[in-house]
Amino acid sequence: MLTMTIGRAQPLSETAAAFLVRFRAELDSHGWRAAARVIEDHWDRFVLTEPQILLDAFTTLPSEAFIETPSLLIEVDYLRYIASGAAPHAFRRRFNPAADTPSPHLTLRDTLFGVTSRVAAHRSAGRIADAVANATEARRVLDAADADDIADLRVALPHLTIHWAQALDVGDSPLAALEYEQTWAAAVATGQPRVSRRAAASLAWMHAEQGRIHTARKWLDHATGFDVAVDRYDVPLLLAEALIALDGLDTERARQQLTQADQFVAGEYWAASLWLHSLLSTSPEDIIITETLVTRETRRHVSRAVEPGAHRRLVALARWTLRARRGTLRGPGGPDDRIPAAIAAENAYRQGRFSEAHATVSRLPSDDMPPRLQGAVLLVAAASELRLDRREPALDAFRRAHDLIEREGLSMLYATIDTQTLRELSEASGLPVDSAVLQFLHNSSDDPRAAIPSLSRRERQVLALLASGLSNNKIAETLFITANTLKSTVRNLYRKLGVNDRTEASDLAHRLGLDSATA
CATH class of the missing domain: 1.25.40 (Serine Threonine Protein Phosphatase 5, Tetratricopeptide repeat)
Known part of the structure; x- marks a missing residue:
């Protein structure tokens, strides 16, 4: 028996001391995920005999562990139950996180922890509608709860509500912004800068994506007002700054912010990142690289990409943007x-x-x-x-x-x-558009899309028929015009499109998705 202790007078067993040494080594060397696996490996050994040892280990995990994995909070609550002398089966009767309907005997803490676990599980599996339904139910339960019960959850609550907000956000629910705002306020009030920053950053991205730039800047100020290092949870902050820079035509800064965001795992913002990459793809090489990226990431997240919500919407925007860059316009x-x-x-x-x-x-x-x-x-x-x-x-x-x-x-x-x-x-x-904006947006003289709206209906018909491979005589016959009229129309068409012959005109028509059915 060793006399080693952790902030308490009771001595530790040799096995417990060895566990804590290994736990701390993994935490220092490989981060909280590796340390959490050590707890999991020793769960059965200590849960009934020395639950306080596991509790002591949990208390040294960083807050981000509980933000990302709310089930850890449930495990902590369970250990407290055991350490207090309650029978394990009593907790299991009162709380089943896998149950679809909470038991009427559950405490508020038990209910919200369980629903939050389901929210996280559904979101991870791409079941967005289920995650939104659970998040909405969690908020309803909380709003109807007794003030004293809520006070007992004061510190833990922001760790739960951030997951509700994310589920609502991914599901394009109009309730997402309010949930983020409430999470931010609760985290600020309880002195939890990481959660505060995360909620504010998510709000900044949400408003920037919708085009509410002034509101987005306000939340960016909130997010950057905390003295914490940039980490993987700051991806929405970086993406918001990139999009705001892009809206202001500052592509250099936009690329810098996006590059920094790419250093972290995008998580829930993988589709948002694809959209920004597509907006910044201007050269043929950029377009090819981004198209490959979109294909790869969509396959990786296929269950999320097909579900209605933010992911599917942003992937659609990314693909449309790339098609527009190429000139292959198909709805x-x-x-x-x-x-x-x-x-x-x-x-x-x-x-x-x-x-x-x-x-x-x-x-x-x-x-x-x-x-x-x-x-x-x-x-x-x-x-x-x-x-x-x-x-x-x-x-x-x-x-x-x-x-x-x-x-x-x-x-x-x-x-x-x-x-x-x-x-x-x-x-x-009489409303001016800055000449610098016009030059920036439309400095490409070889963009075929710009010429299309200036074509007459007859010229669009001729262009589509040229692409179909019909002879000039057949085209004139189809349109009920003379050969001379067709020649004049074709000359005007070539001039407007900046092409020299039928082959170039046909190629451009195919790139634009024009055929006889769309003429």
């Missing part, structure tokens, strides 16, 4: 969701199908959208209305878009429409 599907519908509208606009683009955006409740999406929809509406010779509605939509973009600092959104149309709308409305 992602039906118009049930606002993101696919907005993308489909931009797709139709880019291909010169202005009536279709206008019809699509007119069905979207733009006033109920976050600023980033609302601005894009308004720009497509303005540009489509202008090309349909509806000047006043076009200028009204552009004024609303311009006001939103300038207010939030979302300059990158102007790239939603082509340079020529943007200039026309700016001049006609």
